[in-house]
Amino acid sequence: MKPDLKKWATPGALLAAAMCAVVFLWSTPFLWMLIASFRPDPGGGLGMASLVPDFVPTLQSYRYAIEDGYWPLWFLNSTILVTGTLVVQLVTISLAGYAFARITFPGKEAIFYIFLLQLMLAPPVLIVPNLTTLVHLGLYDSLIGVMAPYWGSAFGTFLMRQTFRTIPKDFEEAAIIDGASWWQVLRHVLIPLSLPGLTAFSIVSVVYHWNEFLWPLMVINDPDKMVLTVGLVSFAQGAEGASDWGLIAAGTLFIMAPLFIAFTAFQRQFVNSFMSSGVK
């Protein structure tokens, strides 16, 4: 080894190099997608698989993606879907989490574990029973119907219960002495102290529902209520041996753009909330 190389090969530098390698590995699909979306000949060719941009970039795939999709409508529907799901979820998980964390009632532990068992169920098993319920409620083929089954979240309830339990009871007792009712305690004491947990849950929920495909495909028939994921597949998927990779890449970039921008902008806050909520 040359002396000056030795100087560079400190443990810190090696760690940094290893980290860079991992970062590169993890970002490969994204890089590939970015490059593929600018490729002039996106239909085929093994060059398609290359990570090296060996061409003059073109916006052709983006033009096709814009022409083929009803993007404003799909963005609107997806936004309604994730917002509507999240708002109700935040209310239900806070209340349920509070009940499981603070209120004593008979069979509490058993009910809590039954609640958690839902996490074990694979969503596709519930497609038909859930659809049947939606039809009975008159919610079939509506965005509310896509949201409804998610309004109670076992994961969120569990997360909020754990978060509330880490808050010392002294705070609440102080509030109660001042004459606060249980919901005032929840609203003014517990929730403000649980914001990291709520933020962490919100991120998980928004990302999950933004990217979800199968359930919206099952519930929605009306093209005016189509969400982004189903919309993308409606023009970019080929059943018998054909795929326009450039178009798929461009469309996927459109879909991920809002989440990507939001995450980049609020990265620090997001990471902090994950750290303090214990969700990783």
Added chain:
Amino acid sequence: MFIRSAVGALCAGLIASSAVAAERIEFMFPAPVQGKLSREMQKLVKEFNSSQDGVEVVGVFTGSYDDTKVKSQAAAEAGKPPAVVLMSANFATELAMNDLIVPMKELAGGTDLDGLMQEFWPAVRPNAYFNGDVYSIPFQNSTPILYYNKEHFAEAGITKAPETWAEWVDAAKKLTKPEGERWGIMMPSNYDYNGWLVQALTMANGGQFYNTVYPGEIFYDHASTQGALKFWRDFAHQHKAMPTGVTNSKQVSTSFFSGKASMIVLSTGALTFVRDNAKFDYDVAFMPRNIRNSVPIGGASLVSFKGTTDAQKKGAWEFISWLTSPEKIGHWSRFTGYFAPRQTAYDLPEMKKFTAEHPDALRAVEQLAYAGPWIATYNTVAVRKAVEDEMQALLSDPELTFREAATRAQKNADAVLAPYAEQTALTLK
């Protein structure tokens, strides 16, 4: 996370239930070949809606063929049966067997369905019938076909497309360049495509593949199927003219376009896609034969789920008749590359002009004279998967013998078919 939430009930009141007219019907369709086609399909639906006042069709995009089956079945079980669904042609038998779809005579009133079916190519008829009744009307169909790079052929000194298996092997060996620089032949071996091609090779080897009359029997350990398994396997391991392991259809088309594969087998439904993307001189040829020329059909047909109202049934039939008219079915064929299952479409002047300009489209139609029905049994997908798993194992593992693979495929398929056989052929009726 999925909770059958009582909270949903609270919201029922918030949603004004949309007033649904009786003649409003849903038409579910998958994305065929290329996504731009789903837009064309919506255009057709619009055209139909503005052509008359009695029926309003809502076109519902439903993803892949498999997603379409899941979605339409789930909707039917939940009490919202779709009136018209474009379904993979070989699923109709199973849906009819499970009493999920209705025979077309319930929709068609007095229409002479057997007479109508006479206007369709003989090859597409068997998949449309179940127990003597028409259950599905073919709409877009395909057969496997051999695409080849004419420039590579000239370079290798091959003057014509292979017609027999011997010529095929010979050509594949000549076209292959070592170390994966170029493969003589590539065929998709992903699920669905895989079973379709094993069936195609079996039929070319003189076999029947499955019992076309009785849906409880499959012939995986017969000589014709064994020969097909061996033939495909040998391309990879013995002749080294095909990559080993599982290759999906996208890899196959991509390799062909980039000149990494000289011959490929794909659906005729990919014709337009190949025409748009192959930047070299290519042509198509019949699937080569060992014993006889024969291929299975593929594609999709229109079915109607059980539980719709009489008015919806009437509307559904009106739409199905319109969509499968020679004019519309011909238009769809020209746009997509599928062949039109209705023979009479080819008598129309637009179609004659098109086939004169695109002789490759005509080749797909000529092959129809040798086509037969597509595997449709009790629990079709599981039965098909029994042979697909073995074919994939054969392509990956050079040590596995074709006889072993065939025996195991038969055993697994028989186990899937057993409950049906017990209730039918093994019971006095």
